[in-house]
Amino acid sequence: MLLEIDNITLLYGRIQALHGVSLNVGQGEVVALIGANGAGKTTIMRAISGIRPVASGKITFNGEDITKVRADLRVIRGISQSPEGRGVFPGMTVQENLDMGAYTRRDTKEIAADLERVYGLFPRLKERRKQAGGTMSGGEQQMLAVGRALMSRPKLLLLDEPSMGLAPLLIQQIFEIITEISKQGTTILVVEQNAQQALSRADRAYVMETGRIVKEGNGPALLDDPAVREAYLGAA
Ligand SMILES: Nc1ncnc2c1ncn2[C@@H]1O[C@H](COP(=O)(O)OP(=O)(O)OP(=O)(O)O)[C@@H](O)[C@H]1O
Numbered sequence: 504m505l506l507e508i509d510n511i512t513l514l515y516g517r518i519q520a521l522h523g524v525s526l527n528v529g530q531g532e533v534v535a536l537i538g539a540n541g542a543g544k545t546t547i548m549r550a551i552s553g554i555r556p557v558a559s560g561k562i563t564f565n566g567e568d569i570t571k572v573r574a575d576l577r578v579i580r581g582i583s584q585s586p587e588g589r590g591v592f593p594g595m596t597v598q599e600n601l602d603m604g605a606y607t608r609r610d611t612k613e614i615a616a617d618l619e620r621v622y623g624l625f626p627r628l629k630e631r632r633k634q635a636g637g638t639m640s641g642g643e644q645q646m647l648a649v650g651r652a653l654m655s656r657p658k659l660l661l662l663d664e665p666s667m668g669l670a671p672l673l674i675q676q677i678f679e680i681i682t683e684i685s686k687q688g689t690t691i692l693v694v695e696q697n698a699q700q701a702l703s704r705a706d707r708a709y710v711m712e713t714g715r716i717v718k719e720g721n722g723p724a725l726l727d728d729p730a731v732r733e734a735y736l737g738a739a
Pocket residue numbers: 515518520538539540541542543544545546547
């Protein structure tokens with residue numbers, strides 16, 4: 504397994520947001536995490552990227568215990584996050600935002616090749632490479648955030664609600680790009696409200712409720728699960 508999360512708990516002050524969560528992501532997999540608002544999905548992403556410390560439990564990445572490793576050092580080890588709400592640098596150009604994604608790297612030739620790869624995945628970013636990040640549309644900023652995360656050449660890409668705020672056609676497109684990124688060899692853990700898309704694209708998925716994993720399975724099997732359909736797909 505590339506990522507193993509073993510029984511983690513996480514607290515925000517007195518609020519316990521994660522109650523003994525365990526999940527795994529294998530090399531090359533696309534794994535989806537779905538669940539209601541406030542279930543703790545973003546919190547799991549924060550625990551993996553190291554933005555929030557866990558209170559107990561263990562996180563292993565690439566065979567090494569990273570539970571206490573600092574967030575910036577986790578990026579160097581190969582974990583990169585495209586955060587919910589995008590978080591692009593508004594005053595920097597598109598190209599500068601992408602360059603920032605590679606700040607941990609020194610291999611200029613490979614960085615240039617990866618920039619071309621990101622521009623290949625997102626031609627809109629190439630067209631707008633001199634435009635300020637903050638003036639890009641919502642969907643374009645979402646693409647920029649994913650592109651920037653890819654610029655660290657991660658082993659594991661964490662995507663927090665990549666379809667948030669996107670028009671239906673763009674949602675389809677962003678999931679096609681996620682599938683393409685996966686085919687190019689990056690392992691992906693994706694948090695999504697759009698359960699239909701996420702489950703149909705994922706190799707495996709976990710369902711969260713109030714700080715716990717309540718179900719796991721392969722994507723299509725969960726899509727057919729009546730309880731999942733009723734809770735997350737608006738169907739009985
Ligand atoms: N910084 C914080 N301080 C206090 N409580 C927090 C903080 N961040 C999150 N929480 C709480 O932790 C719980 C889990 O939140 P989290 O953002 O992980 O949920 P989520 O599943 O990602 O939800 P959504 O789908 O709405 O984004 C929620 O009850 C939330 O209110």
